[in-house]
Amino acid sequence: MKLYTYWRSQATFRVRIALNIKGLAREDVVINLDRGDQLSPDYKAQNPQAVLPTLYDGDAKLFQSLAILEYLEEKYPNPPILPKDILARAWTRGFALINIADSHPLIVPRIRNYLANELKLDEAQRNAWIQHWLVAGLQAMEQLLVDKNPTGKFCHGDTPTVADICLMTQVTPAQLFKADTTPYPRVMRIYDHCMTIAAFADAHPRQQPDFPGH
Numbered sequence: 031m032k033l034y035t036y037w038r039s040q041a042t043f044r045v046r047i048a049l050n051i052k053g054l055a056r057e058d059v060v061i062n063l064d065r066g067d068q069l070s071p072d073y074k075a076q077n078p079q080a081v082l083p084t085l086y087d088g089d090a091k092l093f094q095s096l097a098i099l100e101y102l103e104e105k106y107p108n109p110p111i112l113p114k115d116i117l118a119r120a121w122t123r124g125f126a127l128i129n130i131a132d133s134h135p136l137i138v139p140r141i142r143n144y145l146a147n148e149l150k151l152d153e154a155q156r157n158a159w160i161q162h163w164l165v166a167g168l169q170a171m172e173q174l175l176v177d178k179n180p181t182g183k184f185c186h187g188d189t190p191t192v193a194d195i196c197l198m199t200q201v202t203p204a205q206l207f208k209a210d211t212t213p214y215p216r217v218m219r220i221y222d223h224c225m226t227i228a229a230f231a232d233a234h235p236r237q238q239p240d241f242p243g244h
């Protein structure tokens with residue numbers, strides 16, 4: 031498989047974790063978001079939305095991280111990243127969408143650039159925006175865990191699911207943008223546990239070869 035990636039792309043981080051869990055090898059092609067490489071004609075020809083990730087499984091092109099996670103689950107079902115029970119599947123998908131659909135889209139580079147260049151918000155105002163939406167997601171996740179699974183090592187059951195993958199990609203930007211994570215102990219316990227698992231730790235932004243300083 032070939033993955034278009036960048037070290038701090040959270041959407042790509044989700045896919046890296048899923049590929050690792052399923053034991054699928056990949057070749058990385060780095061698209062430097064800080065340089066705006068996603069806007070190059072070459073990359074836009076592959077991904078007209080000009081966003082990461084894009085994944086090739088052989089000749090088949092896949093885009094949008096949630097669609098990619100679902101594809102991987104359907105084509106490579108073992109080990110699974112969705113529970114068997116349909117209500118549990120709906121819960122884990124719902125949990126994941128807090129990050130994928132409602133929180134992360136508000137903090138991506140094109141939004142941050144719009145806030146800076148069009149709305150003329152200064153850095154402090156932009157950081158307040160980012161922290162606000164990240165914390166809103168963390169609060170919702172924490173409350174869902176209080177209600178459903180207050181002591182678990184994973185969001186659901188004894189093995190990682192898409193919920194844990196998306197919990198990771200809620201916490202890492204919160205840490206990157208220095209939001210306070212201490213009010214979310216259940217979220218952070220699961221984050222810490224996932225980071226003891228190679229599939230998660232190896233996919234972490236800091237472990238990527240293109241992480242600055244490597």
Ligand SMILES: N[C@@H](CCC(=O)N[C@@H](CS)C(=O)NCC(=O)O)C(=O)O
Pocket residue numbers: 038039040041042063068080081082083093094095096130138139140141
């Ligand atoms: N909903 C998309 C998000 C795609 C996205 O916004 N990716 C970010 C990196 S995490 C990106 O490439 N942004 C480029 C930009 O905003 O200009 C997914 O989950 O795949």
